[in-house]
Amino acid sequence: MKSVSVSVAYMPLVDAAPLIVAQEMGFAEAEGLALDLIPAPSWSSVRDMLAFGRVDVAHLLSVVPVAMALGLGGVSTALSAVSVLSVNGNAIGVSRALEANLRDIGYLFDFEDAHGAGAALATVAPQGLTIGVPFPFSMHIELIEIWREATPLRGIPLKIRTVPPPMMAQALAEGEIDAFCVGEPWGSMAVEGHVGALLLPGRAIWNFAPEKVLATRAEWAETEPHLLGRLIRSVWRASRWLADPASRTAAAELLGRPQWLDVPSEIVDRALTGKLAISPGGELRDVPAFLEFHNSAATFPWRSQGKWIAHRLALRSGLDVPAAMIRAADVFRSDQYRFALDGTGADMPGASEKVEGSLSSPMAVGSTRGEIVLGPDAFFDGRIFDPFEV
Amino acid sequence: MRTALTIVVVEEDRDRAIAIVDALKDEGENDVHVIGNMTGLARRIAAYSPDIVLIDIDHPTRDVIEELTLASGPLERPVAMFVSGAAGGLARAAVEAGVTAYVVDGLHPDRLKPVIDAAIARFQIMRQMRTELDETRRALEERKVIDRAKGLVMKARQVDEEEAYAILRRAAMDQGMRVAEVAQSLVTTAGLLR
Numbered sequence A: 001m002k003s004v005s006v007s008v009a010y011m012p013l014v015d016a017a018p019l020i021v022a023q024e025m026g027f028a029e030a031e032g033l034a035l036d037l038i039p040a041p042s043w044s045s046v047r048d049m050l051a052f053g054r055v056d057v058a059h060l061l062s063v064v065p066v067a068m069a070l071g072l073g074g075v076s077t078a079l080s081a082v083s084v085l086s087v088n089g090n091a092i093g094v095s096r097a098l099e100a101n102l103r104d105i106g107y108l109f110d111f112e113d114a115h116g117a118g119a120a121l122a123t124v125a126p127q128g129l130t131i132g133v134p135f136p137f138s139m140h141i142e143l144i145e146i147w148r149e150a151t152p153l154r155g156i157p158l159k160i161r162t163v164p165p166p167m168m169a170q171a172l173a174e175g176e177i178d179a180f181c182v183g184e185p186w187g188s189m190a191v192e193g194h195v196g197a198l199l200l201p202g203r204a205i206w207n208f209a210p211e212k213v214l215a216t217r218a219e220w221a222e223t224e225p226h227l228l229g230r231l232i233r234s235v236w237r238a239s240r241w242l243a244d245p246a247s248r249t250a251a252a253e254l255l256g257r258p259q260w261l262d263v264p265s266e267i268v269d270r271a272l273t274g275k276l277a278i279s280p281g282g283e284l285r286d287v288p289a290f291l292e293f294h295n296s297a298a299t300f301p302w303r304s305q306g307k308w309i310a311h312r313l314a315l316r317s318g319l320d321v322p323a324a325m326i327r328a329a330d331v332f333r334s335d336q337y338r339f340a341l342d343g344t345g346a347d348m349p350g351a352s353e354k355v356e357g358s359l360s361s362p363m364a365v366g367s368t369r370g371e372i373v374l375g376p377d378a379f380f381d382g383r384i385f386d387p388f389e390v
Numbered sequence B: 001m002r003t004a005l006t007i008v009v010v011e012e013d014r015d016r017a018i019a020i021v022d023a024l025k026d027e028g029e030n031d032v033h034v035i036g037n038m039t040g041l042a043r044r045i046a047a048y049s050p051d052i053v054l055i056d057i058d059h060p061t062r063d064v065i066e067e068l069t070l071a072s073g074p075l076e077r078p079v080a081m082f083v084s085g086a087a088g089g090l091a092r093a094a095v096e097a098g099v100t101a102y103v104v105d106g107l108h109p110d111r112l113k114p115v116i117d118a119a120i121a122r123f124q125i126m127r128q129m130r131t132e133l134d135e136t137r138r139a140l141e142e143r144k145v146i147d148r149a150k151g152l153v154m155k156a157r158q159v160d161e162e163e164a165y166a167i168l169r170r171a172a173m174d175q176g177m178r179v180a181e182v183a184q185s186l187v188t189t190a191g192l193l194r
Helices: A014-024 A043-051 A063-069 A096-104 A114-124 A139-149 A165-173 A186-192 A218-223 A225-243 A245-256 A265-273 A303-317 A321-328 A334-341 B014-026 B041-048 B062-068 B088-097 B109-157 B161-175 B179-193
Strands: A004-010 A033-039 A057-061 A079-088 A090-095 A129-133 A158-162 A179-183 A196-201 A210-217 A275-277 A284-286 A363-367 A370-374 B006-010 B031-035 B052-056 B079-081 B099-104
Touching (some): A004 A014, A004 A043, A004 A225, A014 A033, A014 A057, A014 A079, A014 A210, A014 A225, A014 A245, A014 A265, A033 A225, A043 A057, A043 A063, A043 A210, A043 B062, A057 A063, A057 A079, A063 A079, A063 A139, A063 A210, A063 A303, A063 A321, A079 A218, A079 A334, A090 A139, A090 A186, A096 A114, A096 A196, A114 A139, A114 A196, A139 A179, A158 B062, A165 A179, A165 A186, A179 A186, A186 A196, A186 A265, A186 A275, A210 A218, A210 A225, A225 A245, A225 A334, A245 A265, A265 A275, A303 A321, B006 B014, B006 B041, B014 B031, B031 B041, B041 B062, B109 B161, B109 B179, B161 B179
Parallel strands (some): A004 A033, A004 A057, A129 A158, B006 B031, B006 B052
Antiparallel strands (some): A057 A210, A090 A179, A090 A196, A363 A370, B052 B099, B079 B099
């Protein structure tokens, strides 16, 4: 069978793995697809390539398509998130100077307790902090904001600045930023470069934060339902392969190659296993589900995730909240995802919306095949978001 | 007479920056600044309060400029992203041309067009020159590898240089490969046998 080529823009990050694996391990080919993976230099570039039709599919920050639906930022082409590509996977890190100050007050870098980390950081930086994030519309900013809202960090001046991830370590070394929130491999690269120490995994702030999505133009998804189905299925099978512990070594080796991320496979392995070296001194921390590609219905694009993002953006940008949530409700296309995976044996939750933040431990819920276990999705401060009540 | 525009060009490569500045100067008395150091980019740009920021679309710092275009950015006034405005065709062309421009809201596009056109043309020429330079460099590399492979063949088969090259060329034709590729595999393999 001759494969149909589909162009895909992506940023060279560990969480682009499902797309890279779909192409390299033959999951795309099995669906008659050839993914033409085009690395992009910036998130604006990924967005523009998708919006202007240079590519049909993109590895995109989960917040971007919602922001575009709300008319925030420059471009307003309607995009659809047809699957979630990854959940969690970011790390918050600090400069060596802050690391030293934190150790001086006896902070132990438990890499777990967001309350404790926020309190300690506010104590050593009363004059304020500048925190680098990859993009003005990103889960990184949401995590920092949630963290700030519920810890003593709210009492100090906090500036959030956009810094391209490959330049994060340098910006930290030059004192341009004091801390960062970034996806792998860039947190570990800062540790490797002896310029920073990791303070918290993103999931210490929110257990189940949708990080990257499989994005298409809404119009493309409507007019190419067959291609869309083949795309969603091949990426879903790639995520299942990634979730198998037996695949880890091969996945780390593959992703590290020069044509993909071009970093040592040992660094990639840290994100895949959740066993992270948090400081140049070599302290190790073990974070289960540090970066989740598949389990706990990780790929399911919950409509409530899109609404949660819209709710946050609307509050911060002064937009009408209920109107924003209505406009954003159809960005996360659980319907297209269900249609594509129907009959593949993929188990899917019975509902398409959930109360975000309500699970503090794994729970079985109704699914298309009986029961599916959802992982914890709690926020560290216990807040919940009910998409039906706002 | 039109008033001068303040234009900031973000470009690390000095020669490219000079070329762009020259192109912009040809369009009239514009106030052009070049930023070649990416440290603290947002702050540096804001210090000039530019009417236009020109940056290579392939540069990772585009996301930093993106932040400046948002209402709450350090420019402290609304900035429109030129490529996404009403001029949709231009947006696409700009994206494909490898140039993007961010323009302060309210600036008349007619004033801007020649500036942007010139910059686009200049970017394209510079990009083409860069591609050609890369190709030349690659050709030189291949030349070196072929010379080494020829040396290996001469030594192993006791032939002269011309005959050694003929042997490499025949092998390449037989295998449907380029001479440089055959030479490369020979050099790599010979390294293993040492």
